[in-house]
Amino acid sequence: MNVQNLNSFDPFADEGDPLGGNQDVGSQQNYLHIRIQQRNGRKTLTTLQGLPKEYDPKKLLKAFKKEFACNGTLVDDEEMGQVIQLQGDQRLKIVKFLTEEGIPKNTIKLHGF
Amino acid sequence: MAAEQPLFDPSLKKRKKKAVAFTEDPLGPEADPTTPAPTTIENTTTNGDVIDLGPTTAHEQMKQSLNGAPDSVDAADEVKEDDDFKAMFPDGLKKKKKKKDIPMDLGEDGSGASTAAAAPAATEDLDFSDIKKKKKSTKKKAMEDFEKEFNEAKAKDEAEEAEADDGEHLNELDEADLGDDPFARNEAPAGIDSGTEPWLGSDRDYTYPELLTRFYASLHAANPSLLTSTGKRYTIAPPQILREGVRKSIFANVADICKRMHRQPEHVIQFLFAEMGTTGSVDGSGRLVIKGRFQPKQVENVLRRYIVEYVTCKTCKSPDTLLTKENRIFFMSCESCGSRRSVNAIKSGFQAQVGRRKATAQ
Numbered sequence: 062m063n064v065q066n067l068n069s070f071d072p073f074a075d076e077g078d079p080l081g082g083n084q085d086v087g088s089q090q091n092y093l094h095i096r097i098q099q100r101n102g103r104k105t106l107t108t109l110q111g112l113p114k115e116y117d118p119k120k121l122l123k124a125f126k127k128e129f130a131c132n133g134t135l136v137d138d139e140e141m142g143q144v145i146q147l148q149g150d151q152r153l154k155i156v157k158f159l160t161e162e163g164i165p166k167n168t169i170k171l172h173g174f
Numbered sequence: 175m176a177a178e179q180p181l182f183d184p185s186l187k188k189r190k191k192k193a194v195a196f197t198e199d200p201l202g203p204e205a206d207p208t209t210p211a212p213t214t215i216e217n218t219t220t221n222g223d224v225i226d227l228g229p230t231t232a233h234e235q236m237k238q239s240l241n242g243a244p245d246s247v248d249a250a251d252e253v254k255e256d257d258d259f260k261a262m263f264p265d266g267l268k269k270k271k272k273k274k275d276i277p278m279d280l281g282e283d284g285s286g287a288s289t290a291a292a293a294p295a296a297t298e299d300l301d302f303s304d305i306k307k308k309k310k311s312t313k314k315k316a317m318e319d320f321e322k323e324f325n326e327a328k329a330k331d332e333a334e335e336a337e338a339d340d341g342e343h344l345n346e347l348d349e350a351d352l353g354d355d356p357f358a359r360n361e362a363p364a365g366i367d368s369g370t371e372p373w374l375g376s377d378r379d380y381t382y383p384e385l386l387t388r389f390y391a392s393l394h395a396a397n398p399s400l401l402t403s404t405g406k407r408y409t410i411a412p413p414q415i416l417r418e419g420v421r422k423s424i425f426a427n428v429a430d431i432c433k434r435m436h437r438q439p440e441h442v443i444q445f446l447f448a449e450m451g452t453t454g455s456v457d458g459s460g461r462l463v464i465k466g467r468f469q470p471k472q473v474e475n476v477l478r479r480y481i482v483e484y485v486t487c488k489t490c491k492s493p494d495t496l497l498t499k500e501n502r503i504f505f506m507s508c509e510s511c512g513s514r515r516s517v518n519a520i521k522s523g524f525q526a527q528v529g530r531r532k533a534t535a536q
Contacts, residue, residue: 094523098451099466101421101528110524141524172449172523174472 095152097173109145118143129154408493410434413473425462435485448522449476489513
């Protein structure tokens, strides 16, 4: 005797990600975004947004400033949370720094031209 | 290795590489905007910057190994390196010297002499690399084989250049030590004749890449036309950037490019603005006015990323796709393979405060 309702199989159970967790599937999940913004003249700003919780932005900023020899600040944004903002185009340097510190490359998104 | 080969002339290889590198680029400045849209996209820009187009499919690898047969392993090697490189710099901003992918249509427009000379070596070369791969032979073995081949080459004068190239190619094979890596993808021609599959001799399980190459091998054995049809290339006119004053740029042919990509200009413009972290507007004659100074190359980089993310099909790499919006989510459906996937919504991130504060913060 087999009553379908008594089966332990749940037809509505989530069968997992069909794409096997293949990163970007229409979601804006925890990426680290590195962007660049033009200021006046040849000057630029680099912003780092979406830092994982386990990193202290203040300490990271301090390390960045020392490593890249630039100034920077920590900006509180209502939507984006805390954003590290650095003077000059530091995008590639940030990527290098972060990957050397053990942040997987595929979570870092490099924007800009 | 090269030291004991007096006949080996490194300049021969140099010349050959150069000839390979100078093929027309889809986005080159001489690109004719009137050419029809082809089906493949080079993953390098005019100056050799690498753009991530996703991993190469087995089909493409086989195409490469067929058309550029003497360089087949070389090409696979390069692809591997490219992948590493791309992983390191996802946007491919850094220059890459002299590393261009072997063009797909080498067989057609390549200089007749060199390809013809390479042809006899090519067939040898294919099974030769197989042997080497399966047996995981040492450098010594490779040396012996190379010597043997080299002596043969001396006999035929016209094949000399191809053989010299072959020698170099062996070198690279040794350096890369591809034999140990089960995922090294240069076993493409293996298994065309069934019975030679590497897993038959041992009791290990076959790996997915092996089965995949086996599938492609039998597919192409049954349909030889699949490999020879080179198809047209995907051409997009280079962006025309003019300067308006000091702090504005004009993107003149945005409408034309959007039409070529079959995308709404609004979508493209939104992406451009979000990526470049700026704003702008469309002027009366359909040109895009962007705030900030931008070089054509920079805009081209952003456009390439747009194409990778929103135009090419991730499954078959065909640019023949449709972007539709359903319930606030964009879906990209491929016209040639029928796959359908959702794509990321364009989202501009944090915009830092630039310029005068007084003007914005009342």
